[in-house]
Amino acid sequence: xxxxxxxLILTLFLIGIVPISSASIGELGTFKQYSCINLxxxxxxxxxxxxxxxxxxxxxxxxxxxxxxxxxxxxTYSFCNTSKAGTYNVNGYGDATGVITKxxxxxxxxxxxxAESNTTFFIFLMIISVGLVILGFMFHNYIFAFFGGLAFxxxxxxxxIYGYGNVTNLYTQMISLVLIGLGALIxxxxxxxxxxxxxxxxxxxxxxxx
Numbered sequence: 001x002x003x004x005x006x007x008l009i010l011t012l013f014l015i016g017i018v019p020i021s022s023a024s025i026g027e028l029g030t031f032k033q034y035s036c037i038n039l040x041x042x043x044x045x046x047x048x049x050x051x052x053x054x055x056x057x058x059x060x061x062x063x064x065x066x067x068x069x070x071x072x073x074x075x076t077y078s079f080c081n082t083s084k085a086g087t088y089n090v091n092g093y094g095d096a097t098g099v100i101t102k103x104x105x106x107x108x109x110x111x112x113x114x115a116e117s118n119t120t121f122f123i124f125l126m127i128i129s130v131g132l133v134i135l136g137f138m139f140h141n142y143i144f145a146f147f148g149g150l151a152f153x154x155x156x157x158x159x160x161i162y163g164y165g166n167v168t169n170l171y172t173q174m175i176s177l178v179l180i181g182l183g184a185l186i187x188x189x190x191x192x193x194x195x196x197x198x199x200x201x202x203x204x205x206x207x208x209x210x
Contacts (some may be wrong), residue, residue: 028090028105032113036080039090041103042073049075049094057086057109068092082109085163111162122164125155133186142197145190152183 031037041049048070054063068075075094082088086109093102129151136145156179163172 026105028107030108030110030113031082033082033085033109033111035082035113036078037082037107039068039077039079039107041068041075041092041094043075043094043096044073046075046094046096049092051077051090051092053089053091054079054081055089055091056081057084057088062088085109085111122155122158125151125158129155129183136190142190142194146187146194149183149186149188149190152179152186154183156180156183 028037028040039051039054043049049068051063051066051068053061053065056062062081063079066077068077087106088109089104089106091102091104093100095101129148132144132148132151134148136142136148156176159172159176159179164175
């Protein structure tokens with residue numbers, strides 16, 4: 001039986017205990033979609049800090065290795081690729097106390113730049129839309145159906161801009177397009193029926209007078 005190489009074991013042990021993320025920031029904050037974000041790292045005894053990667057919410061790498069700009073004890077980099085809503089992951093490293101130190105943090109991007117919960121509002125809007133359409137068909141009142149169609153259009157446009165339940169992606173956009181199409185159909189057909197109904201009454205009234 002061969003004796004384990006003590007130097008190899010010590011080397012692996014030392015590599016395993018090299019300090020990492022000692023200068024990390026857990027979460028940078030929440031920012032507005034399409035805005036530029038000042039990525040930040042603070043280190044009093046570093047001579048440099050670099051960003052090794054920034055990952056988009058869908059997992060795509062948006063940025064490779066770049067150097068951050070030093071100002072006193074702060075290191076910054078302006079990141080402007082924020083077209084997608086969700087959580088971004090930032091990785092980097094510096095030389096705190098002369099030792100290469102890795103750090104990592106995340107930041108969130110939303111359409112309005114704040115923590116929002118639009119689920120309740122969307123459900124309320126959908127209830128109004130469905131209720132108006134049902135009332136329109138039950139009572140053959142095209143005015144209810146017309147405004148119900150408009151409410152569906154509002155739901156679709158709202159979803160295109162803000163998403164649903166703080167989620168804005170291709171799926172929410174497809175749902176929004178379906179709602180916009182449904183609302184447009186209801187609005188157009190109920191509007192045509194309403195116009196035809198009004199013209200029919202006017203025509204009938206005119207014939208009775210003659």
